[in-house]
Amino acid sequence: MNIGFIGLGHMGNPMARNLLKHRHTLKVFDVMPDLMKALTDLGASHTTSASKCAEDVDVVITMLPSSPHVRSVYLRDGVLSGAAAGTLLIDCSTIDPHTARDVAFEALAKKFNMVDAPVSGGTGGAEAGTLTFMVGGDMADFEKAKPILECMGKNIVHCGGAGNGQVAKICNNMMLAIEMIATAEGMALAAKLGMDPKVFAGIANTSSGRCWSSDTYNPFPGVIDSAPASRGYSGGFGSDLMLKDLTLVTEAAKSAKQPVMLGAAAQQLYQLHSSNGHGGLDFSSIIKLYKKD
C-alpha cells in the first residue's frame, strides 16, 4: 500500500521502519530533514512538506508531539489540502480529545476517513512492533486501519467514535500515574516501618493492593529484576512524558468540568519530580520523592 508518514521522532522512526519491513511503499516527511535520512536509506522517498507527503497515497499516518502540531499539520500545512478525498488518515499522536475531534470533524467535512490511534508501549514496543493502538473512529475506518496498524503493533483496540482513542489513552495513563505513586508510597512506607520490600510486594501483589505498577513495574529497586528500578531508572517511559500526559488529562478534565483530585495531585508531584531534575528518568523514579538513596 502507498503510505505517507509524517513525524519521524523516537517513536515515528521505528514505526515507519516496521511498515517498510511489511513491504509497504513509504513517503516520509519531517520538519527536520536529518530525520528523513534514516528512512530514505531504507527505501522510503522523502518529500518537502506535509501536504506533498499526503498526495497520491492510500493512507496518511502522523506521529506528532502535541495538539498544536496536529492542528497545524492537518489544517494549515495541509494534509487535508494535499490528500485526495477518500484517503484514510491515521493520527497516532497523543493529544487532547477535543483537538482530535475538531480535526476529525474537519476531515469528515472534506470527505476523508480519519481515526485517532494513540499508542502505548514506548520505544521498545515501537522497535519490536508490539505497540498497543487505542483507536477512535467509525467501525468501518477502524477495520480499514487495523491491518496497517498490525504492522506496528500487536494489540489494536476499538474505543468508539472520534477522539475516544485519546480518551482511553490519557485516562489509562492518569490511572497509571496515580497507581505508580500509590505503589511508591506503599513500598517506601512498608520498608520504613521495617518490612522486607520483596515480601511486602509479594503480599500486595496477591491481595487487593495489586496493580500493574506493583506486580510488573515495581518502583522499589531490586523487587523486579527486569524493571527500570533495578537499573537506575534508565530506559522505560520518561517522567517528563508522563508529566505531558498528566497535563493533557487534567486539561481535558477542566474542559469537561470534571474533578480529578488525585490526578491533579499526581500532575503536581511529577512536576515537582521534574523540577528536582529527574524528568529524564523512568516514571517509576517518582519513588525518589519518598525514599532517599
Next chain:
Amino acid sequence: MNIGFIGLGHMGNPMARNLLKHRHTLKVFDVMPDLMKALTDLGASHTTSASKCAEDVDVVITMLPSSPHVRSVYLRDGVLSGAAAGTLLIDCSTIDPHTARDVAFEALAKKFNMVDAPVSGGTGGAEAGTLTFMVGGDMADFEKAKPILECMGKNIVHCGGAGNGQVAKICNNMMLAIEMIATAEGMALAAKLGMDPKVFAGIANTSSGRCWSSDTYNPFPGVIDSAPASRGYSGGFGSDLMLKDLTLVTEAAKSAKQPVMLGAAAQQLYQLHSSNGHGGLDFSSIIKLYKKD
C-alpha cells in the same frame, strides 16, 4: 485444641464459629454479654473477663476494634496475667504497628509467644472461612498459629517479625484506597468525555492502568455484575472501615516521619465522603464524589 476467643463482633463471631466447626474447644469473652450468647448456643463456654478467658487454654485469639482496646485487653484486663506462660497469643485486630510491637514485646518478656495476624476479606470471607491472614512474628510461632488460622482462612502469609502483619495490612490498604480513587477518577472522566465505561474498563484492564479496583471491584455501576457498584454499594467493605485503616496508616507514616502525599489525600477524601453521609456504603462508592447519580 483449647482456645480462648475474645471479641465477638461482626468479624469475631463468624471466625469463632468456624473454629467450633473444626471441633476446637472454645471459651469466649466479650464486654457485651449478648454477643457471647450466639456462641454458647453452639457449644462454647462463656467467661466473665478477658483474664479468665485466657486461663487454661492452648491459644488465645483476640479480634478487637482498635489499638487502645488491644493494649487494655492484653496489658490491663489481663490476658498476660490470666494465661499460662507458653500460651500462644494471636491478635487478629487491625491496629497500628507500634502498639502491636509494644504488646508483643511485653508478651515476650513474660515468656508468651505472640503473633499479630490482621485479616482481609471482610465479613463475607469470615463467614466462608476464606480470610487472608497477614502474620507478624517468629517463624516458629507462625508455624504454630498456621493450622489454627487455616480453620478461618485460606491464605496465611508470613510477613516477618512482630508488627509486620499490621504493616502489610495497612500499607496494602493504603495502596488499595488510592487505587480505588484512581479508578473512580479514570472511569468517571472517561465516561464524561464520551466513552462507554465498559469499553474503557476493558482497555485499562488489559493495559498499564489495571489494578484490583478496576478489574475485580470496579466502582462504576454495571461494569462488573458481582461488584458492590452493581447493587447500590451495599455489602462489601464499608467506607468508614477504609477511613479507619487510612487513619491508622497516615498515623504510622507520621510516626515514621515518612511522607505519603496521596495516602493523606485519600484519607481526606474518605473523610469528606463519610461527612457526606456515605460512610456505611462500600468503599467503592467514593466514585460518588466524581459522578452525580
Next chain:
Amino acid sequence: MNIGFIGLGHMGNPMARNLLKHRHTLKVFDVMPDLMKALTDLGASHTTSASKCAEDVDVVITMLPSSPHVRSVYLRDGVLSGAAAGTLLIDCSTIDPHTARDVAFEALAKKFNMVDAPVSGGTGGAEAGTLTFMVGGDMADFEKAKPILECMGKNIVHCGGAGNGQVAKICNNMMLAIEMIATAEGMALAAKLGMDPKVFAGIANTSSGRCWSSDTYNPFPGVIDSAPASRGYSGGFGSDLMLKDLTLVTEAAKSAKQPVMLGAAAQQLYQLHSSNGHGGLDFSSIIKLYKKD
C-alpha cells in the same frame, strides 16, 4: 477623549457608563447587539464590528471573557487592522499571560501602544468606580492609560512589562483561593472542636493566621455582618469565576513548569464545589465542603 469600548457584559457595562459620566466620547461594540442598547441610550454611538469600533479613536478598551476572545478581537476581527497607528490599546480582560504577551507583541510590531489591565473588585467595584487595575506595559503607556483608568477605578498599579498585569491578577487570586480554603478549614475545625467561631476569628485575625479571607470576608456565617457568608453567599465573587481564574493560573504554571501543589488542589476543590451545584454562590461558600448546614 474618543474611546472605543468592546465587550459590554456585567463588568464592561458599568465600566463604560463611568467613562460616559466623565464626559468621554464613546463608541461601543458587542457581538450581542442588545448589550449595546443600554449604552447608546446614555449617549454612546454603536458600531457593527470590533474593527469599526477601533477606528478614529484615541483609545480602545476591551473587556472580554477569555483568551481566545482576546486573540480573535485583536488579531482576526481587527482592532489591529481598524485602529490607526499610535492608538492606545487597553485590554481589561483576565486572560493567560502568554496570550497577553503574544497580542501585545503583535500590537507593538504594528506601532500600537498596548497595556494589559485586568481588574479586581467585582461588579460592585465596577458600578462604584472603585476597581483596582493591575497594569502591564511600558511606563510611558501606563502613564497614558492611568487617567482613563481612574475614571473607572481608584487603585491603578503598574506591575512591569507586558503581561505582568495578568501575572499579578492570577497569582494574587491563587493565593486568595488557597487562603479562603485555609480559613474555611480553620473556622470549621475550630467550631467542630467546640470554639465560638467569632472568638476564634478574633484570635486568628490578631495573630499569624490572619488574612483578607479571615478578617474582611470571613466564610463562616455570622462572623462578619457585611460578608456574603452572612447573606447566604449571594452577591460577591462567584465560585465559578474563581474556578476560571484557578484554571488560568494552573495552566500558566504548567507552561512555566512550576509546581503549585496547593493551587492545583484549590482548583480541584472549586471544581468539586461547582459540581455540587454551588458555582453561582460567592466563592467563600467553599466552606460548604467542610460544614453541613
Next chain:
Amino acid sequence: MNIGFIGLGHMGNPMARNLLKHRHTLKVFDVMPDLMKALTDLGASHTTSASKCAEDVDVVITMLPSSPHVRSVYLRDGVLSGAAAGTLLIDCSTIDPHTARDVAFEALAKKFNMVDAPVSGGTGGAEAGTLTFMVGGDMADFEKAKPILECMGKNIVHCGGAGNGQVAKICNNMMLAIEMIATAEGMALAAKLGMDPKVFAGIANTSSGRCWSSDTYNPFPGVIDSAPASRGYSGGFGSDLMLKDLTLVTEAAKSAKQPVMLGAAAQQLYQLHSSNGHGGLDFSSIIKLYKKD
C-alpha cells in the same frame, strides 16, 4: 507569689527567667538536671520531682514537649498528687485539645483550677516577654492566671472553656501553614512568570491575597529585610515545629471526623520538606520546594 515551674527547655527557660525578674519566688523541675542550673544560679530553688515542685506553691506552670509528657507529669508523676487543692495549674504546652480536656477534667475532679495556655511568639517572644497566650478555662481562672502570664507575654486572650486555648493555637497554626505555602507558591510563580517579587508582594499585600505570611514574614528572599528569608531562613519558627503542630491539628481533625484537605496537604509538604533535610530552617523555607536556589 510562689510558683512551681516544670519544663525548662528553649521556651521554658526564658519564661521562668521573666517570672524571676518580676520578683516571683520560683521552684523549678526538669528531668534533665543541667537545665535547672541556669535558673538556680538566678535564685530559683531546684526540686527532685514534678510532685515536689508542685508542693506548697500558689501556682504550677508546665511547659512540656508533647501530650504524653503532660499526661505523665500531671497524672502519674504527680502534680495532682503533690499540689494542694486550690492551687492554680497553668499548662503552657502545645498539645491536642482532647488530652488538655482530659487532664483538666481530672484536675477539676480533685478541686484544682486549671487552664491550658499555649503560646505563640517563639523563643524571641519568650526572651522579650512578648508572647501571646491563648487561654482555655473558666473566666475566673483566666482572671487569676492573667497577671502571672503578663510577666511573660503581652497578649493574653481568653478562648473559652478547657482545651480551647489548644484549639485556637492549632487551628491558627494550620491556617498559618497553608497561607505560608500559598504565599510561597504565589511568589515563586509570579517570579517564574517574569514579575519582580517585591512588586508582586506590594500588590498582593494591598489586595485580597494579603496575609501575615505575605506582608510580615514573606518567604521570598529580599522582599522583607527583617524576615528569616532574608537571612538564610535562620532563627524564627522551625519547620519541624510547624510539622509537629500540623500533626497535632490533623490528628484532632481525624478525631472530630472533620475534613481538612489543605491542612493534610500542608502536613505532607512539611514532612517532605523535613525529609529533604530542612527541618531546622524557619518554616518559611518551604519555598525551597518551589524555587531552586
